[in-house]
Amino acid sequence: MATDDLVSLTTGFLRDLATGRIEEALAVVDEGIYYENVGLPSVRGKRKFTRAMHMLNGKFVHFDAEILNAAADGNVVLNERIDLLSLGPLRIRF
DSSP states (O other): OOHHHHHHHHHHHHHHHHTTOHHHHHTTOOTTOEEOOTTSOOEESHHHHHHHHHHTBSSSEEEEEEEEEEEEETTEEEEEEEEEEEETTEEEEO
């Protein structure tokens, strides 16, 4: 896959998650995914990852991301972003 395609893929994935299009985001996830996000438990496998993503976009918790920059080198993509977690009325940006 070309570098531009990888940047589009990861940026689209984050935008789908941020707008609540969970199933669309999960459509591009490999069964062998290993997901690590600082401060959260690591998740291995699409089934567990799917559960985690639904938890980040549930009734009381919502994930959003403001993408500042995206770049790729080979098959590695870096998304510089600001994440936003809403927990009821509490909004945390990091």
